Amino acid sequence: MDAEVNAGGHVPAGRTDEIEIRLLLEAVFQKYHYDFRGYAMASIKRRLNQAKEKFGCTTISALQDRVLHEPELMSELLPFLTVQVSELFRDPQYFRTLREKVIPHLLTYPSLKVWIAGCSTGEELYSMAILFREEGLEQRTLFYATDINPDALKKAEAGIYSLDRMKLFTENHRLSGGKSSLSDYYRTAYGAAVFDKSLRKNCVFSDHSLATDAVFAETHLCSCRNVLIYFDRDLQDRAIGLFKSSLIRKGFLGLGAKETLRFSHHSEAFSDFARDERIYQKRDLS
16 A cells, blocks of 8 residues: 555545645646746745635635636735745845955956846845945946746835834844945835835846746846745756856855755856855856
8 A cells, every 4th residue: 555545545634735735836837827836845835824824715725726717816826925025135244245255356347247036025136236336336237136926026126115124224234334324225205215216227127937937148146045945956956057057157146044055966067155155156167
């Protein structure tokens, strides 16, 4: 008898949940072309269970039925599948290391392209734009901010954040080696902070999936932080392969604090540039 079938001939409940989840993710891919099939099961299961409760469904299969037959529900489900948690200058030491160790290399190029993959609602984009302005690189840089969630991209392009988040953002900016006051970059209105639209004048916002789309530009720096932790190993390798193909020789790749290239099939293409901050440099293999 199959080890996954109990004495009564039934599939254990945990396994049934996973079957339902895989069927739902396949349905989402087939109907809406969002590919979450390579996301880590533990994470996706937790978030779909939250969605199930939110939409009043008793099973994942019931949620699948609603998603397939109520297209408007997909936009409401998307935030559950794409984690939208970020902050300006998150992990300040990462940005300090960019400022002190990576920027001197980038200064040698007449023009630059920076790819912020999985930009969510834009906090990392504005962090990078501010850093590059303070280091005199903004005018020569084109930023690509990509995500699969169109609502998140709209929020990123608007650059409006709750005023009560500014205290944390301001402290992060200071710890990152900021050369001015963060308040220089936004104005307040109706309890919100509205970031200066000039910070995004050199930015292209675009829908892009690390699971299904191809490389679209040659870049000098790719920053994709706290995204790969939600992918399974195969999807991680696909994403890292995209970054490798996108980067110029000796270009830089920045990952999140809990992410690494150590077990990737592409690890040999990179050297540790700043190990503790998860910043890698593409090797010159010419």
